[in-house]
Amino acid sequence: MSNELDDRLRASGKRMTVQRRLVMDALQRARHHVTAEDIATRIRARHPQIDPSTVYRNLGALEELGYVTHTHFDDRVTRWHRADAQRHGHLVCRTCGAEQELPIGLLEPLARRLRDDHGFRADLAHSAIVGICKTCSNVSSD
Amino acid sequence: MSNELDDRLRASGKRMTVQRRLVMDALQRARHHVTAEDIATRIRARHPQIDPSTVYRNLGALEELGYVTHTHFDDRVTRWHRADAQRHGHLVCRTCGAEQELPIGLLEPLARRLRDDHGFRADLAHSAIVGICKTCSNVSSD
DNA sequence: TGGCTTATCGCAACCAGTCGCAATAGTGAT
DNA sequence: ATCACTATTGCGACTGGTTGCGATAAGCCA
Numbered sequence: 001m002s003n004e005l006d007d008r009l010r011a012s013g014k015r016m017t018v019q020r021r022l023v024m025d026a027l028q029r030a031r032h033h034v035t036a037e038d039i040a041t042r043i044r045a046r047h048p049q050i051d052p053s054t055v056y057r058n059l060g061a062l063e064e065l066g067y068v069t070h071t072h073f074d075d076r077v078t079r080w081h082r083a084d085a086q087r088h089g090h091l092v093c094r095t096c097g098a099e100q101e102l103p104i105g106l107l108e109p110l111a112r113r114l115r116d117d118h119g120f121r122a123d124l125a126h127s128a129i130v131g132i133c134k135t136c137s138n139v140s141s142d
Numbered sequence: 143m144s145n146e147l148d149d150r151l152r153a154s155g156k157r158m159t160v161q162r163r164l165v166m167d168a169l170q171r172a173r174h175h176v177t178a179e180d181i182a183t184r185i186r187a188r189h190p191q192i193d194p195s196t197v198y199r200n201l202g203a204l205e206e207l208g209y210v211t212h213t214h215f216d217d218r219v220t221r222w223h224r225a226d227a228q229r230h231g232h233l234v235c236r237t238c239g240a241e242q243e244l245p246i247g248l249l250e251p252l253a254r255r256l257r258d259d260h261g262f263r264a265d266l267a268h269s270a271i272v273g274i275c276k277t278c279s280n281v282s283s284d
Numbered sequence: 285t286g287g288c289t290t291a292t293c294g295c296a297a298c299c300a301g302t303c304g305c306a307a308t309a310g311t312g313a314t
Numbered sequence: 315a316t317c318a319c320t321a322t323t324g325c326g327a328c329t330g331g332t333t334g335c336g337a338t339a340a341g342c343c344a
Contacts, residue, residue, distance in 0.1 A: 015310045015321055026210030037300070051324045058303060061322090072214065072269070076331075077300065091262050100260070110252045117243070119276030120233050127214070127269040157340045179330070190298055193294050198331065203292090219330075220302085 001043055008065055023058040028069055033079035071128045073099070089125050093133035100133070150207055161192055165200040169210055175221035176227050214242070216272045235275035242275070 005024065006016045026039045040055040059080055063066045069083045074092050089102035107124040114120045147166065148158045168181045182197040201222055204210045211225045216234045231244035241263045249266040 005183070010311075013321080017310070017322065019323075035300085044162075049324080052300095053302075053325085054323060057322080072218070076218070078218075091256070091260065093262075094265070100262075102260075106255060106259070107252065110249065113248060114233070114271070114273070117248075118233065118244075119279060120235075120271075120273050121279055122233070122271050122273035123236070124271065126216075126272045129256070129262075129264050129266065130268045131256070131262050131264035137261060137263055152341075159292065159340070161293075176299080177330085191294080194330090195295085195332075196293060199292080 005065075005067065012065060014061060014065070020058050020061070021053050022047065022050065023055055024062060024067070027062075027080065030081070033071060033081045033117050035077045035079055037077070039080070061140050069125075071125065074128060075128045087125050090128035090131050091133070092128040093136055095132055095136040098133050098135070099128070102129075147207075147209065154207060156203060156207070161196050162203070164189065164192065165197055166204060167223050168210070169204075169222065172223070175213060175223045177221055178217055179260050181222070211267075213267065214269045216270060229267050232270035233275070234270045234272050235278055236272050237274055237278040240275050240277070241270070244271075 009016050009020075015025045022043045023039060026042050027034070028037070036052075036056050039059070040050075040052040043050055043055065044052075059068060063070065063083075065085055068080055068129055070078045071090060072078055073090065074094060074097075077082070087104045089104055089107050091100040091102055092098070104125060111122050111124055114122045151158050155219075162263075164185050165181060168184050169176070172180070178194075178201055180196050181201070182194040185192055185197065186194075201210060201212070205212065208225055210222055212220045212222045213232060214220055215232070216236060217239075229246045231246055231249050233242040233244055234240070246267060253264050254265055256264045
């Protein structure tokens with residue numbers, strides 16, 4: 001009963017453990033970006049013996065394999081999601097905290113410019129872009 | 143013996159304390175981006191009774207007044223610098239950690255686009271742009 | 285100068301996340 | 315099915331940073 005994830009894990013010298021499977025399952029079920037803390041809490045509700053540090057380490061391992069990705073928002077927690085979800089950027093308002101997704105295409109011209117001018121292959125989806133959203137902009141200019 | 147910083151502090155209901163002054167002085171002397179930890183260590187070398195948390199709180203207070211700014215790098219460490227320094231973006235390589243400054247003008251087209259299309263006033267200097275630098279790119283494609 | 289208000293301080297506890305270590309348990313080979 | 319190898323685990327200590335709290339001291343007015 002091995003599947004593709006099992007095989008790719010083994011192919012890279014990694015192993016499939018119950019803990020790893022639980023982290024993967026939790027990410028499958030989570031529709032949106034979740035924190036490692038969220039995942040740990042969810043898993044520990046049923047399997048309290050699983051240590052949070054194991055969850056962190058597994059997120060890292062699954063990321064190495066390209067199964068999951070993380071994004072930094074403006075607060076200091078990292079959020080995780082499956083890598084097969086559509087890539088997109090993030091806007092987050094520093095005043096009200098509102099978050100907004102952004103088609104990745106909008107960031108493409110800058111990425112191209114950085115690649116052409118600096119030889120730098122940028123991952124513009126990795127960190128949210130912070131600023132002031134339209135609503136907060138209007139309020140403060142009254 | 144009050145100066146402009148004193149006045150602006152008081153005008154906003156804040157106070158000038160020795161701790162605050164020491165943080166400001168440390169930032170004046172630091173040419174580049176420094177971590178809060180750096181500043182705390184430097185100050186505590188002479189004034190060991192000053193708590194690190196006080197340094198963090200003062201950086202925040204000075205930021206509210208527009209005297210200092212912070213930038214997030216990829217290691218999640220926050221670095222601080224005086225706000226009067228020239229604004230610029232940052233590239234950081236996720237493989238070798240190399241950092242590179244970037245003229246802010248390069249980011250301007252994206253900022254304009256976000257403002258026009260989404261009413262979002264982006265601060266593109268706030269988070270470093272992570273990716274793979276030219277050198278690491280060449281190595282991995284050998 | 286002395287007194288009042290309250291911003292700020294030092295401290296200790298806490299939060300998100302990382303790391304070293306000895307014990308455990310996947311994995312491939314026999 | 316067993317074995318040896320070593321990736322992974324749970325645990326506890328630690329890091330950079332934040333927060334609640336009672337004590338201290340700026341700033342303002344008399």
